[in-house]
Amino acid sequence: MKRMCIVGAATLQLVTSAAPVAAQVAVRGAGILTVVEHRVDAGNGVEQASGTLFGAEGTLFLGSRVEIQVRGAGGKLTADSVGAENRDVAEGTIRASVLTVPWLALHAGLTARSYSTPLVRQRWTMLRFGGEARLGFLGDDITGVVRAEILPSVTVSGLERPNRAFAAGAGLEWRLGAVSLSVQYDLERYDFPLVAGAERREQYSTLTVHAGLRLPGHRAP
């Protein structure tokens, strides 16, 4: 917990020091569609469910170096394997990023997610820290993204904390004036400690498509 606080404080300091005093502010709103595949192995074989989430995302750009992003999505996952149950998923994420150099952003964020069946609701919270390489193509009209995150603090209702959790992904964003379109593949992996002779594993894979509009239209230099 102490380590988490130190990392959080350092990130907050990085964000506040990077924000220009008279920052040029811009916002981007985006609709998102996420194809999800959720796999769980609690010792009884792999249970798999998949489905589609719909949501929205808002990003506040403070100058050219700081971004604050809020995102929410919800939908239904359908069981794809024996033993799995259909469930509703809702999640929300808040994330702050700082571009240390134009091609590298460091970020910190918090995600809350819930899986609901008619009988039970499981709540997850994940604190995440990571970095994102942004690779500009064709004069920055296209950006390639490769990201990696550690999730140092994950809480799951009814379960022990996972002893290892991380996420990674890659994607592309195309921009045409104020309009942007992106596609992103992400994978979250959670390895839980051995309990009653079984090691629980969970994996949350997503393919997210964003369609966004940025105001004002021009990008911050």
Place this chain on the structure above:
Amino acid sequence: MKRLAAVAFLLLLAAPLAAQGNTAEMLQRARRLYENLEVEQALVILQQVISPASPFVVSSEQRVEAYKYLGASLAFQRGAVKRDSAITYFRAALERDPFVDLEPQNFNPAQLGAFAEARKQIFAAAVRPARADTLTPGSSQVTIQALTTHAARMHVELHATGGARRVLYDGDNDGLREVRWDGLVSDGSLAPADRYQLDVIGESRLLRLTDTASTYLDVTWLHPVLEDTLPALAAGDLLPEQYPASVATGNLLKGLAVAAGALLTQTALASSSLGGGNALLSGAVAGAGVLTGIVSFSVRQRHRDIPANIAENARRRAERETANLGVRQRNADKLRQTRLAIGSASGGVR
């Protein structure tokens, strides 16, 4: 001992001055005798002045003066022999200084006739060094005195070491001529600051002789201090107007890096006990990455121009050109106020 040496040195220094002074006194005495019509006595003194045995220093001007008055004294006397001798002395005077002349109000027709005959018998062209002057082109002129001893074709030309030239006179001449120069050279432009040689070339109409004389003058420009124009834009002052060829390759590699990131996440980071990641999801991004890389590579290969940099460079060039235009206009205004300072330079000949 030291005092003695100093006195001896001063005496040595003073000796030529005293000698010149004696020659001047002799010439003055001779002129006075001549004016009092005591010609024989004047001739004796003048002969002493020009004699190689004269104990006194005789300057070139004093020698010319002596020859002139010898000629005048002999021409004053009757007889052909005297007249011939007079002409000989006048020639000697003219050979040493072609500008020497007899003032008509001070000499009688016989003397003037003998002098005119002497001028016919020798031929010389001469020019006097220009006096230091300041010339405002277009509104004032500098006067140059050139001469041929008798009827001749005379060509007066000014030419600078840098190549600029101007013919000031080309035509017939007899005697002294004042040639005027307005400070312009042959193409009508202001004479550049330079050292100029003024040549006078005379071709005698009476004798088959040609003579030349030259003098030098320095021309400098007087005007307010001019501004420097901005230097030419160096490579470092301009933005690159084209992407290097490596950018296209870089775009392809970036696309492949995105694809590799997606596939690596799906294969290496996913849990093997859960059957790995979903290849369909990662494959979609990997495919998009590869496709974007290839398209970007192709587009960048065919379109390497950077329009924003081209426009910015054009703006910088135009800005510099505008600034230089202003400088040139202001300098032109200052140059229109230019005056020429003309000074005589050493090296003049006759």
